[in-house]
Amino acid sequence: MVVQSGGMHRTALALFGLAFSVAACGNAGIPNPSLYPEDSVPEASSNGSAKQAADEPEDELAFLDESPDTEEMAGRHSPMDKRQIGDLSVRRFSGSFTKVPIVLTEEVTARAGNLVVVDYTFEQGKTHQKLRVTHELGSDKVLRVREIRGTKELASNVGVYDAMMNKTMFVPDDNEEELGSEKSTCLVGQKQIDCEKTSYRVKVGNQTATFSVAKSPGIVDDLSGEITAEGKILYRAELVEMRSGTPSGVASR
Numbered sequence: 001m002v003v004q005s006g007g008m009h010r011t012a013l014a015l016f017g018l019a020f021s022v023a024a025c026g027n028a029g030i031p032n033p034s035l036y037p038e039d040s041v042p043e044a045s046s047n048g049s050a051k052q053a054a055d056e057p058e059d060e061l062a063f064l065d066e067s068p069d070t071e072e073m074a075g076r077h078s079p080m081d082k083r084q085i086g087d088l089s090v091r092r093f094s095g096s097f098t099k100v101p102i103v104l105t106e107e108v109t110a111r112a113g114n115l116v117v118v119d120y121t122f123e124q125g126k127t128h129q130k131l132r133v134t135h136e137l138g139s140d141k142v143l144r145v146r147e148i149r150g151t152k153e154l155a156s157n158v159g160v161y162d163a164m165m166n167k168t169m170f171v172p173d174d175n176e177e178e179l180g181s182e183k184s185t186c187l188v189g190q191k192q193i194d195c196e197k198t199s200y201r202v203k204v205g206n207q208t209a210t211f212s213v214a215k216s217p218g219i220v221d222d223l224s225g226e227i228t229a230e231g232k233i234l235y236r237a238e239l240v241e242m243r244s245g246t247p248s249g250v251a252s253r
Helices: 049-055 158-166
Strands: 002-005 007-013 088-095 102-112 115-124 127-135 142-149 154-155 176-188 191-204 207-214 222-230 232-243
Touching: 115 158, 127 158, 142 158, 176 207, 176 232, 191 222
Parallel strands: none
Antiparallel strands: 002 007, 088 102, 088 232, 102 115, 115 127, 127 142, 142 154, 176 191, 191 207, 207 222, 222 232
16 A cells, blocks of 8 residues: 655655465475576466476475675665564455455465565455565565465466555555544454554545554554545554564574
């Protein structure tokens, strides 16, 4: 979710969360990106060669267990940097922008060196999709995407991941001004959390709408975001479940 203001800056609503436990997912392998460059991920083909490559065991892929290059990472920070193995978040998306509510679950399944692997599970009605995505810390660059079907990992690509994320987003046409902030209490599942809500006046087509976002100190991602116009909810994103994992510098096999 992105609100733009005259091209001067962006207020980003982090509509994606963190992580499940690593338990039932097996080995979430973090490959050395030099062995699997972004542009060389096998694409699906009619002769099944991509499927054969995707079904090969990942044991031959090198795992990164060294520390990130401190010079390269200097000055590069993102919310992804703080995510640890076992982090979990579940978000629900609703409003008139979608006929059927969406649930997006994120689970950090591995972390090593300057890489982190996140499993994204997308549910909307009868639609169920799960992707295993390797991100580069600092830049959040996507280095590899795999589709999870049952117990198999199939080769995929960044376009599939982007398409999944885009289904959870709603982008106003303009952010006109900040209306103010207030201290409040937000509900995450059954737990009440102190938060601060900030509201903006935005444009959605010809409509004037209000965009509000709730944040809480110590929590990386936003707790909620909502866009309303003329008493109707156009878009709502809410964190409904969250669990913190255990810090770890190296993914275990």
